Amino acid sequence: MLKYQTIANEIENYIETHQLQHGEKLPVLDQLMTQFNTSKTTIIKALDSLEKQGIVFQVRGSGIFVRRKKRADYISLLSNQGFKQELEQFNITSDIIEFNIQKPTHKIAQNLHISLDQDIYYVKRVRHMDGKPFCIESSYYNKAYVTYLNNEIIQNSIFSYIQEGLGLKIGFSDFYMQMDKLTAFEATHLHLQENDPKLIVEQLFYLTNGVPFNYSEIHYHYQYAKFYVFSTNH
Amino acid sequence: MLKYQTIANEIENYIETHQLQHGEKLPVLDQLMTQFNTSKTTIIKALDSLEKQGIVFQVRGSGIFVRRKKRADYISLLSNQGFKQELEQFNITSDIIEFNIQKPTHKIAQNLHISLDQDIYYVKRVRHMDGKPFCIESSYYNKAYVTYLNNEIIQNSIFSYIQEGLGLKIGFSDFYMQMDKLTAFEATHLHLQENDPKLIVEQLFYLTNGVPFNYSEIHYHYQYAKFYVFSTNH
DNA sequence: CAGTGGTCTAGACCACTAT
DNA sequence: TAGTGGTCTAGACCACTGG
Numbered sequence: 001m002l003k004y005q006t007i008a009n010e011i012e013n014y015i016e017t018h019q020l021q022h023g024e025k026l027p028v029l030d031q032l033m034t035q036f037n038t039s040k041t042t043i044i045k046a047l048d049s050l051e052k053q054g055i056v057f058q059v060r061g062s063g064i065f066v067r068r069k070k071r072a073d074y075i076s077l078l079s080n081q082g083f084k085q086e087l088e089q090f091n092i093t094s095d096i097i098e099f100n101i102q103k104p105t106h107k108i109a110q111n112l113h114i115s116l117d118q119d120i121y122y123v124k125r126v127r128h129m130d131g132k133p134f135c136i137e138s139s140y141y142n143k144a145y146v147t148y149l150n151n152e153i154i155q156n157s158i159f160s161y162i163q164e165g166l167g168l169k170i171g172f173s174d175f176y177m178q179m180d181k182l183t184a185f186e187a188t189h190l191h192l193q194e195n196d197p198k199l200i201v202e203q204l205f206y207l208t209n210g211v212p213f214n215y216s217e218i219h220y221h222y223q224y225a226k227f228y229v230f231s232t233n234h
Numbered sequence: 235m236l237k238y239q240t241i242a243n244e245i246e247n248y249i250e251t252h253q254l255q256h257g258e259k260l261p262v263l264d265q266l267m268t269q270f271n272t273s274k275t276t277i278i279k280a281l282d283s284l285e286k287q288g289i290v291f292q293v294r295g296s297g298i299f300v301r302r303k304k305r306a307d308y309i310s311l312l313s314n315q316g317f318k319q320e321l322e323q324f325n326i327t328s329d330i331i332e333f334n335i336q337k338p339t340h341k342i343a344q345n346l347h348i349s350l351d352q353d354i355y356y357v358k359r360v361r362h363m364d365g366k367p368f369c370i371e372s373s374y375y376n377k378a379y380v381t382y383l384n385n386e387i388i389q390n391s392i393f394s395y396i397q398e399g400l401g402l403k404i405g406f407s408d409f410y411m412q413m414d415k416l417t418a419f420e421a422t423h424l425h426l427q428e429n430d431p432k433l434i435v436e437q438l439f440y441l442t443n444g445v446p447f448n449y450s451e452i453h454y455h456y457q458y459a460k461f462y463v464f465s466t467n468h
Numbered sequence: 469c470a471g472t473g474g475t476c477t478a479g480a481c482c483a484c485t486a487t
Numbered sequence: 488t489a490g491t492g493g494t495c496t497a498g499a500c501c502a503c504t505g506g
Contacts, residue, residue: 002493002494002495003494003495004494004495023444028471028472028473029472029473029474030471030472038495038496039495039496039497039498040473040474040496040497040498041275041475041494041495041496041497042494042495042496044473044474044475045494045495047473049468052286054406054408057405057406057440057444058473058474059405059442059443059444059472059473059503059504060442060472060473060474060502060503060504061471061472061473061502061503061504061505062443062471062472062473062503062504062505063471063472063473063504064472064473065444067406067444069408069438071410074410074411074412077411077463078463078465170467171291171293171466171467172285172288172291172301172464172465172466172467173464173465173467174288174303174462174463174464174465175462175463175464175465176305176308176460176461176462177308177311177460177461177462177463178308178456178459178460178461179413179431179432179433179454179456179457179459180431180456181430181431196415196431197413197414197415197430197431197432197456198413198431199413199433204303206291208293208294208467208484209293209296209485210257210291210293210299210301220413222412222413222414222431223413225412225413226410226411226412227410227411227412228408228409228410228411229311229312229408229409229411229463230406230407230408230409231312231406231407231408231409232405232406233404233405233406233407233442234283236474236475236476237475237476238475238476262490262491262492263491263492263493264490264491272476272477273476273477273478273479274477274478274479274492274493275475275476275477275478275494276475276476276477278492278493278494279475279476281492292492292493293484293485293491293492294483294484294485294491294492294493295483295484295485295486295490295491295492296484296485296486296490296491296492297485297490297491297492298491298492442503443504469505469506470504470505470506471503471504471505471506472502472503472504472505473501473502473503473504474500474501474502474503475499475500475501475502476498476499476500476501477497477498477499477500478496478497479495479496479497480494480495480496481493481494481495481496482492482493482494482495483491483492483493483494484490484491484492484493485489485490485491485492486488486489486490486491487488487489487490
């Protein structure tokens with residue numbers, strides 16, 4: 001593990017275990033430098049990382065402060081899959097609706113940047129959070145990279161398996177969001193009425209080398225899906 | 235303007251004017267260092283900034299590549315207000331529904347971290363994009379910081395005025411998202427039916443020193459509001 | 469103006485990719 | 488194993504905040 005990541009983690013743990021409140025001041029740079037026995041650049045890099053995650057904010061000429069204003073019942077839009085799995089605090093279960101190997105449609109081929117005769121894994125699941133139907137997910141994996149999946153894996157976290165089991169490294173992702181009304185089919189799975197609202201999130205995940213390996217279309221329950229995103233102005 | 239920002243801008247312009255495609259390789263670090271007559275750290279910092287904006291991605295051991303997979307009809311969720319105004323490509327107009335100075339409700343006071351007897355500007359607008367009703371925005375500004383607003387300002391970009399006119403510096407922001415059904419009142423303003431879907435986005439904007447100065451609640455038209463977000467795994 | 473965070477440099481060394 | 492990106496250092500200097 002890299003030094004700046006270790007430091008970032010330690011600072012995050014410190015904030016957590018000491019239950020620091022929003023706006024509380026952290027030690028100054030000089031002190032952090034000696035405490036972690038490292039250079040200024042490395043501390044700043046650790047703090048930048050924490051700032052990006054919405055954990056601290058830095059004010060030039062003043063200090064470094066704790067930022068923790070999350071609402072407990074909202075989940076991070078971006079940590080949704082793949083990245084840091086904060087979802088562990090919830091009990092996630094999945095009902096498999098469909099699972100097979102097939103050829104991509106035109107749209108999927110385009111998103112995954114493959115030709116129409118290449119194989120993809122297709123997984124369609126209803127995902128529950130603490131027993132409530134949370135979303136319907138249709139997910140397509142480029143089989144050239146995600147070489148193997150089985151029922152047990154897709155019952156749990158596919159992304160954990162991809163990273164730990166297959167050793168693939170996830171680099172970045174695109175999210176596209178829009179709304180629509182539920183179809184009758186979706187409504188029964190989500191325990192809602194036809195034409196009730198839904199949020200559609202299309203996700204495209206890339207490996208570190210820029211190859212898109214997964215495309216997903218997720219339809220969220222309009223009462224249970226609540227997201228937050230943090231943003232920083234630089 | 236800082237050196238790394240200047241370099242980031244120049245690289246971005248280069249990609250734009252040369253219409254580089256997704257996946258095309260940029261010059262290697264050594265070349266960029268000599269070209270911009272600067273150190274490695276500064277180039278990396280410029281590239282990190284571009285990476286965060288979803289403009290390039292870096293692959294260790296391989297190179298720096300262009301990332302441009304945006305869908306034209308989606309707008310950035312985060313650049314929505316305040317930050318880089320990509321919205322200039324659209325023709326945005328506003329109908330003012332309400333505009334006054336008032337005392338905050340409990341909820342607003344809590345979000346803006348003020349007491350119930352402090353003054354706030356209240357602005358309620360229907361915003362149109364290229365003539366289509368796009369959202370209904372209820373916005374609350376802490377008058378201790380946003381000291382002045384008038385009809386002309388709120389007809390246009392309030393955030394431009396806050397930054398350029400009042401000289402306030404925006405630091406970061408929180409977004410909270412959920413869905414619901416339109417009320418009859420909202421439906422008429424958005425030219426939709428009662429109970430049609432809507433996306434509710436609550437935004438909280440902070441100055442660089444961590445003071446929250448604006449809280450907004452925005453209700454989006456379910457057919458016209460389409461957003462994208464980019465994410466990077468570090 | 470003292471204190472504090474941010475930028476920038478030159479260079480050593482490390483880690484990954486592609487061949 | 489050559490090429491390329493990433494981390495880390497020590498230190499100079501800059502920019503902002505707040506009393």
